Amino acid sequence: MADFESAHHAARARHSEPEPTTSFNPTPDPGARYDKPIAAAQEDGLPIIDISAFLDPFATKEARSTTAKAINAACINYGFFYLTGHGIPTSRLDEIISLARRFFALPLEEKNKIKRFDAGSAEGGDGARGYQGLGENVTGGLQDMQEAIDWYRDWPENEREPGDGGPGSMKSLQGFNLWPEQPNELKSVYLAYAERVKKVGEALVHAMGIALDLGPPTDNANQGTEDEEVFVRNCDESFWVMRMIGYPPLTTPHMPGTDIDQFSCGAHTDYGCVTLLLTDPTPGALQVQLKDSTWLNADPIPGTFVVNIGDMIERWTNGLWKSTMHRVIHRGQSYRISVPFFYEPNFDAEVRPLKQCVEVTGGTPIHQGSTYGEHLLTKVFNNFYYSKRTDW
Ligand SMILES: N=C(N)NCCCC[C@H](N)C(=O)O
Numbered sequence: 432m433a434d435f436e437s438a439h440h441a442a443r444a445r446h447s448e449p450e451p452t453t454s455f456n457p458t459p460d461p462g463a464r465y466d467k468p469i470a471a472a473q474e475d476g477l478p479i480i481d482i483s484a485f486l487d488p489f490a491t492k493e494a495r496s497t498t499a500k501a502i503n504a505a506c507i508n509y510g511f512f513y514l515t516g517h518g519i520p521t522s523r524l525d526e527i528i529s530l531a532r533r534f535f536a537l538p539l540e541e542k543n544k545i546k547r548f549d550a551g552s553a554e555g556g557d558g559a560r561g562y563q564g565l566g567e568n569v570t571g572g573l574q575d576m577q578e579a580i581d582w583y584r585d586w587p588e589n590e591r592e593p594g595d596g597g598p599g600s601m602k603s604l605q606g607f608n609l610w611p612e613q614p615n616e617l618k619s620v621y622l623a624y625a626e627r628v629k630k631v632g633e634a635l636v637h638a639m640g641i642a643l644d645l646g647p648p649t650d651n652a653n654q655g656t657e658d659e660e661v662f663v664r665n666c667d668e669s670f671w672v673m674r675m676i677g678y679p680p681l682t683t684p685h686m687p688g689t690d691i692d693q694f695s696c697g698a699h700t701d702y703g704c705v706t707l708l709l710t711d712p713t714p715g716a717l718q719v720q721l722k723d724s725t726w727l728n729a730d731p732i733p734g735t736f737v738v739n740i741g742d743m744i745e746r747w748t749n750g751l752w753k754s755t756m757h758r759v760i761h762r763g764q765s766y767r768i769s770v771p772f773f774y775e776p777n778f779d780a781e782v783r784p785l786k787q788c789v790e791v792t793g794g795t796p797i798h799q800g801s802t803y804g805e806h807l808l809t810k811v812f813n814n815f816y817y818s819k820r821t822d823w
């Protein structure tokens with residue numbers, strides 16, 4: 432592929448054409464809306480939610496109901512909140528960040544030993560898993576100034592489709608995870624971490640079902656209605672993603688009113704249920720778009736996760752809860768690390784608006800429904816810069 436700078440400019444030129452939009456999950460339009468004032472999360476009050484009542488089997492109904500109400504308000508107003516009470520020790524979180532930092536500091540040659548390859552390529556990649564160098568990730572047609580590794584839930588070998596597939600085909604994502612040799616403890620620490628965070632994700636979607644007041648499982652009599660365990664059921668084989676990201680300082684950071692338009696991660700929504708984001712202490716990098724379209728800095732609070740909901744929760748709730756647009760502009764001088772864990776539905780989960788949510792949002796479904804896997808494949812295919820693509 433072309434080096435980062437020239438590839439970046441090619442992507443930018445293409446961007447002068449308007450982006451296609453749909454009513455559901457519109458493609459972000461960099462260039463518009465970005466010149467609004469930016470507030471700080473703490474002043475504006477991104478809520479802080481304690482999830483411990485849903486991790487403690489002996490918690491009272493009242494304690495859970497208080498948490499559920501707070502989640503409902505946060506999801507209606509922001510689609511974003513800070514999460515405490517998750518039970519993962521701060522020392523464990525710090526270790527996750529420092530192992531990532533050590534990996535990204537390695538020579539490129541070492542990092543490329545676990546490189547991501549396109550599905551159907553001669554190298555036999557699955558188009559998704561592995562190391563992605565600077566300029567390889569694309570958001571809204573622009574290259575993101577970041578490097579990363581993605582790991583996904585295992586795809587059992589005996590369930591892989593035969594043949595070569597190709598980018599966007601069902602063969603995509605059906606590969607195996609690639610783990611770096613160095614730091615040598617990274618794999619075991621990250622796998623143990625994934626198990627812990629997954630349980631927090633499970634507790635969160637359980638709480639969300641209760642927050643929507645869908646009723647207990649025995650009430651599931653009328654056609655099309657669902658009960659409070661709908662998310663738990665559809666995530667019991669969660670096709671989760673763990674992503675480790677390194678952000679060098681931007682050389683020409685996005686500047687409203689000029690054509691300088693470099694992002695660490697362009698504006699996007701996440702794809703599934705809930706993202707549990709762990710970052711280093713760098714402030715002023717992650718920004719969340721508010722309902723009035725202004726941007727809010729969601730600076731890290733030590734020991735907490737920044738949580739946001741994804742497209743599948745928006746679809747299930749018929750837009751009552753929004754998968755909120757967010758972006759990263761890292762103007763500081765440090766090398767920033769973040770490790771999002773995406774707790775998602777099962778790959779084959781059928782996701783369509785819940786009848787109860789359609790009713791409270793005016794009666795019209797925002798989407799006819801599809802599987803989470805179909806949504807994910809479309810997203811992943813559009814996330815990478817393909818040097819051989821000629822259609823852009
Ligand atoms: N699974 C998730 N959310 N991964 C991170 C998404 C980063 C934005 C992506 N390039 C996009 O354009 O969607």
Ligand SMILES: O=C(O)CCC(=O)C(=O)O
Nearest residue numbers: 696701710717759769771
């Ligand atoms: O690095 C961050 O703060 C956010 C990254 C993000 O939004 C993503 O990878 O989906």
Ligand SMILES: [Fe+2]
Nearest residue numbers: 699700701757
């Ligand atoms: Fe995101």
